[in-house]
Amino acid sequence: MSYQTLLYIILAGIAALLLALFQYKYKTKSASNKTALFVILRTITLFSVFLLLINPEFEQLTITTEKPTLVVAVDNSSSIKHLNQDDKVNQFLIALKENTAINDRFTVDLYSFGSLLQSLDTLGFSENQTNISSAFSSLHQIYKNTVSPTLLITDGNQTFGNDYEFSAKKYNQKIYPIILGDTTLYVDIKLQQLNVNKYVFLKNKFPVEAIAVYSGNSNFSTTFQVTQGNAVVFSKIVSFSKTKTSEVISFNLPANKVGVHAYKATLVPINTEKNKVNNVRDFAVEVIDQKTNVALVSALLHPDLGALKKSIETNEQRSVTLFKPNELLGKLDDFQLVIVYQPDNSFSQLFAEMKDVNKNKFVITGTKTDWTFLNAQSENYRQDITSQTEDYQAHLNTSYSAFIVEDLNFVSLPPLVSSFGAPEFSVPLETLLYKTVGNFKTDEPLLATFEVGSKRESILFGENIWRWRAQNYRNTESFNEFDNFFGKIIQYLSSNKRKNRLELDYDSFYQGATNVVIKAHYFNKNYEFDKTETLSLSIENKDNTLVKAVPFLLNNNVYEADLNDLPAGEYSFTVRTKSENISKEGQFKILEYSVEQQFYNANASKLEYIAKNSNGQSYYIDNYSEMFNNLSENEAFKPLQKSNKSTVPLIDWKYLLALITLSLSIEWFLRKYKGLI
Numbered sequence: 001m002s003y004q005t006l007l008y009i010i011l012a013g014i015a016a017l018l019l020a021l022f023q024y025k026y027k028t029k030s031a032s033n034k035t036a037l038f039v040i041l042r043t044i045t046l047f048s049v050f051l052l053l054i055n056p057e058f059e060q061l062t063i064t065t066e067k068p069t070l071v072v073a074v075d076n077s078s079s080i081k082h083l084n085q086d087d088k089v090n091q092f093l094i095a096l097k098e099n100t101a102i103n104d105r106f107t108v109d110l111y112s113f114g115s116l117l118q119s120l121d122t123l124g125f126s127e128n129q130t131n132i133s134s135a136f137s138s139l140h141q142i143y144k145n146t147v148s149p150t151l152l153i154t155d156g157n158q159t160f161g162n163d164y165e166f167s168a169k170k171y172n173q174k175i176y177p178i179i180l181g182d183t184t185l186y187v188d189i190k191l192q193q194l195n196v197n198k199y200v201f202l203k204n205k206f207p208v209e210a211i212a213v214y215s216g217n218s219n220f221s222t223t224f225q226v227t228q229g230n231a232v233v234f235s236k237i238v239s240f241s242k243t244k245t246s247e248v249i250s251f252n253l254p255a256n257k258v259g260v261h262a263y264k265a266t267l268v269p270i271n272t273e274k275n276k277v278n279n280v281r282d283f284a285v286e287v288i289d290q291k292t293n294v295a296l297v298s299a300l301l302h303p304d305l306g307a308l309k310k311s312i313e314t315n316e317q318r319s320v321t322l323f324k325p326n327e328l329l330g331k332l333d334d335f336q337l338v339i340v341y342q343p344d345n346s347f348s349q350l351f352a353e354m355k356d357v358n359k360n361k362f363v364i365t366g367t368k369t370d371w372t373f374l375n376a377q378s379e380n381y382r383q384d385i386t387s388q389t390e391d392y393q394a395h396l397n398t399s400y401s402a403f404i405v406e407d408l409n410f411v412s413l414p415p416l417v418s419s420f421g422a423p424e425f426s427v428p429l430e431t432l433l434y435k436t437v438g439n440f441k442t443d444e445p446l447l448a449t450f451e452v453g454s455k456r457e458s459i460l461f462g463e464n465i466w467r468w469r470a471q472n473y474r475n476t477e478s479f480n481e482f483d484n485f486f487g488k489i490i491q492y493l494s495s496n497k498r499k500n501r502l503e504l505d506y507d508s509f510y511q512g513a514t515n516v517v518i519k520a521h522y523f524n525k526n527y528e529f530d531k532t533e534t535l536s537l538s539i540e541n542k543d544n545t546l547v548k549a550v551p552f553l554l555n556n557n558v559y560e561a562d563l564n565d566l567p568a569g570e571y572s573f574t575v576r577t578k579s580e581n582i583s584k585e586g587q588f589k590i591l592e593y594s595v596e597q598q599f600y601n602a603n604a605s606k607l608e609y610i611a612k613n614s615n616g617q618s619y620y621i622d623n624y625s626e627m628f629n630n631l632s633e634n635e636a637f638k639p640l641q642k643s644n645k646s647t648v649p650l651i652d653w654k655y656l657l658a659l660i661t662l663s664l665s666i667e668w669f670l671r672k673y674k675g676l677i
Helices: 003-026 035-054 078-082 086-098 100-105 132-143 164-171 303-312 345-357 371-377 466-476 480-493 604-613 621-633 654-673
Strands: 057-066 069-075 107-113 117-119 150-154 175-179 188-196 199-201 205-215 220-228 231-240 246-254 259-267 280-288 292-298 318-323 337-341 361-365 381-383 389-396 416-419 423-425 430-437 440-452 455-461 502-505 509-511 517-522 535-541 547-551 553-555 558-562 569-577 583-591 640-649
Touching: 003 035, 035 654, 069 086, 069 132, 078 086, 086 100, 086 107, 086 621, 100 621, 107 132, 117 132, 132 150, 132 164, 150 604, 164 604, 175 604, 175 621, 188 259, 188 280, 205 220, 205 231, 205 259, 205 280, 220 246, 231 246, 259 583, 280 509, 280 583, 292 303, 292 480, 303 318, 303 337, 303 466, 303 480, 337 345, 345 371, 361 371, 361 480, 371 381, 389 440, 416 455, 423 440, 440 480, 455 480, 466 480, 502 569, 502 583, 517 535, 517 569, 547 558
Parallel strands: 069 107, 069 150, 150 175, 199 280, 292 318, 292 337, 337 361, 361 455, 509 583
Antiparallel strands: 057 640, 107 117, 188 205, 205 246, 220 231, 220 259, 259 280, 381 423, 389 416, 389 430, 430 440, 440 455, 502 517, 517 558, 535 547, 535 569, 553 558, 569 583
16 A cells, blocks of 8 residues: 555544534534544544545455365276276275375376376276376476375286377376286286288289297297187298397288188287286288279379378378379379379370279379369369469358268368469369468368269369378377378269168278277258258177167268167167168277276386486385375475455445444444434
């Protein structure tokens, strides 16, 4: 409070007193000694009103005590139950909640994790995957500006994701692993890895590579064999010793029949082995009789070319060959699709030949595109010719009906560069992606497809799609989403099959009951996506005739049926619509495999390393009482006392208004009582 404000308050007090004396002493002739009470009450009222007019400000100091947060992240994967540690984890959590010293010292936040981190509700130890790295990344976002020691209750065995050793370094909190499981090393052989292509071609031999690993000190030999049904299709004797702890087994198998073929690779177990589950690995291949050949034609060098080739060839069913415009002449019959990248006059002969053979094509334009040439060549679209360029971002058309497409979070992807102006189409088209300029969403197509007779064509108005693929990897730590999106465009353009009102998206086989999802797209008679339809799926197991009905749930612009609870086996299914009774059938196979059962020991060495590297300490689950004592006595985790100084104006003080009301009320009642009113 300033000296000037203090002076005003003093003057206000004097003025209030003088006014009260004037009213009750000078103006009132019959004043008595009892009028002193009225003077006091009137002085209080006037002084309070003057204070409100002056409205002085006061500094208010608020002191709070903030306890550090103890983060508890519990591994909820099925490996915990496989190692018989589930009861110990539940006992630990009960002891943690009942420990007075810990709860007085910390605010305890409980989480569970499998493939993703989530708040702890109940533990079922049923997650099929463990991603400790993802758990650390999520916790880092939540607690990056706090002091939050972290208890990591796990066996340390991660089944997918980045190495959590590096994620733990970025976490920047003290980590206290609670190690679950036996650390005793037993004699064990296992199939560490099995590499095989998902697709193979008819009448070819496909390579298989198996990596067998041994832990133990004795010398011994065993048999590695691959069976298909009851027939042994490959067998080999493998030997191990204390110095030879692994062997890579490479061989080829024939592909004689089209379809999905399942195999079982087995390392004959040792009698003393405790974990025999990891000796067996099921795998499958799909034999196809045709490969989709794509020609990628460009007269210039650009990073987009490499990104397109990589993305398309992620699917082993497709092959991409790069050509200059004149190199492809006379070879079009060898390809199902031609991708034309930024065409100019050098493409004139190629365009003429593609028109003669009615070849499907995908045109990608950009800043080097010769629109004078392209406008003359195309009968289906044209664009005004300008020297200006524009950056266009994308937003998804959720009503696109040619095939099932999912949002890649296009708003987060970098803009593509293209010539300025809106294209004009002379044929009906389906826009897959619209242009976004700044924050303004337009109805101009950025990526569109159309059909003219039996020919399919697509056009993308923008270069630098390689940045989309790179950004998608940054967003998801994987190229899969972008590659799947682009693969569906290639699949649509390389086929001339008639479009169906009910489209399905699923795999022929799944490696274990993880991410078994069937997706569907349903369109009305005008081929507009219909969000109001009810879709159902009936599924039958070919081995035990299990019949099950599963409803589809609408997820954005895709119907999805989650089948992750199905056991391994062969299944046939039917998807049916309710209103028009349109149906479509399919079949798939789930292979017997549980990655969580491949471990019999805790990965204690890595957990101890991340504890040491973060200045924490590792404990075994049986020694949690010691951990509780050490944490509650650790001087690094003292409660913090925080002070908050704020400036509060007097007009916000409600008690002053109450004082004015009270003094006026008392004065009025006293005057009424004495007959002065």
